[in-house]
Amino acid sequence: MTLLDETMGMLFIGVLIAGILYGVSCTQVYFYFSRYSRDPMYMKLLVLGVWVSDTIHQALISHSLYWYLVTNYGQPATLALLAPTIIIEVVIQAVTGLLVQCFFAARVYRLSGQNWYLTVPVGLLIAVEFAVSTAYTARALKFASFAELTEVKALSISINAFAAAGDVCIAIILCTILQTSKTGFQRSTRLINKLMIFSLNTGLLTSICACLSLITILALPDTFVYIVFFFIIGRLYSNSFMATLNARKGLHDGSSSGDASLSLQNMHPTANSANISRQNGTHIAIQIDTTKDSQRDHELEESESAYKGNTKRHMV
Template sequence: MGILLISVVLSGARTNATSTSLWGVSCSQVLYYYIRFPNDPLSIKLLVGAVTASDTIHQALITHSIYWYLVTEYGNPRSLALLVKSIVVEVIFQCITGFLVQGYYTICVWRLSKGKLYLVIPVAAMVLTEFGLSLAYSIIALTRLETFSDLVQIKMLSACTNIFAAIPDVAIASILCTILYRSRTGSPKSNILINRLMVFAINTGLLTSVCACISLITFFAFPTTFIYICFYFLIGRLYANSLMAMLNARRSRRDGCNSDDTTVSLREVPTAGSNLTHCNVNAPSSPGGGRIAIRVNTTKEMKHEPMECNTAGTFGPDTV
């Protein structure tokens, strides 16, 4: 129960005056998003609202779980062996959060790859598989299992759920980075921005993949403890935070280019050495989940040199 309590605290609301945990960070980012991006498409706003609602319900369920074990059933040691319903239902909302975020990233892959089905279909299949495994786990646990020791019956299903929680994230990040890397041109300014976008693409799946892998490792290494549950609780919160961080980072990327005076819209992946002003690409970081706007610094310098007057009273031929 100590590990379970720690996991709830880490994924929950504000813990003290100087430390904000993951759910609090997510709420702050959602508030920032709705204030700074009022003109975003309705579909993106609804996605943010759905992810926030699912994430909040998940937080409420795990909070209820620890309250039931440590407060409601205080002094009743037999209750510690039972599976309270809320700790099982939370799996459903965790997988809903992951499905919404991964689904959005899958759409980004489809747009950025210009509809290449050989890239989109495997990613979509893995996302749907993870969603199906999580639902199956929850339904079986709710209808057939009563104690924590009964979870051994679906041990492999739990392991597969953790595996498929990591694989789609790695695939999505790899595909996005590959497409962005191929869109590099000879312009240093655009390459710097594309490098930054690649970092954002990696961040979309890095933390969730690492967390899912640690949860899987601790599940097999320490099967009689709740260490793996601590990391599993954090996965959904990391999904929500990664989505909001990506959406909110658009303004900082634009603000960092305010001094630039040329805007280039990328819609197609260019080949090396192609003219940047004619290349376009659909990117996940735009308000509609669509376009990357790259601003390229163009500096015009006028060199003024002394104008000397010759003896005839006219400007010499070497003056500028």
């Protein structure tokens, strides 16, 4: 690759992918307001806040691309300079991450039975990531060229490290809580397994993206390859957040035939039940009728035994 491919080419790819994911996010926001009009106002404001920060971020990185490739077209010297918007976007993306991660941290707090020992470490990781992003932006705005960014390289690395750590921590805690809530019944176990996969996926992509950004900034420091991954972290946050909200009706409808209603709220691990009830359609939780579940499992076992008995008689 030429120098231009490694820098402006990577910037172009990052903005392009971020734009595609922004379109997906806008579609999810429209879908949310169309189907969940009864959600409480604070949830609607949170969705609106995430969408606004996402929109501002997309506008900033698009302006950066325009500034380099159109406004200063034919002036190679300007490619080494820092467009102000390419620095400001860092803190705006941090706002998107802060809103989304706080939502998932609140879920950890509810599902863990208000366990501060689990919630506080998650909250600290989220707060430190936002603080580091703000510090990076404040310092980098004083620089004029990309070469000067080496002075804040440690902060750049820390942003990605704390982002990945926070997402992984949230995913592990949620999966652990769901695992300890299993009743041993087939239907409830299948439903909880689906929720575990769903919870894992909400933080998996952002964690991978943050790790890739961290790896490329260390392995390829003179290129903008890391920018490709960094630009789309915010989009992955907003899309995972909206996917979580928009999946509620699908999960609930899919579980209604099994006498289980979905939510992930106010669920506390117990020995005999997975306690997840659907309240106001705002969060995701499970209420599983263990009596009916046990009866179905017993009937299933009897059917299997009868089938095996008939098979043996036919073989004789």
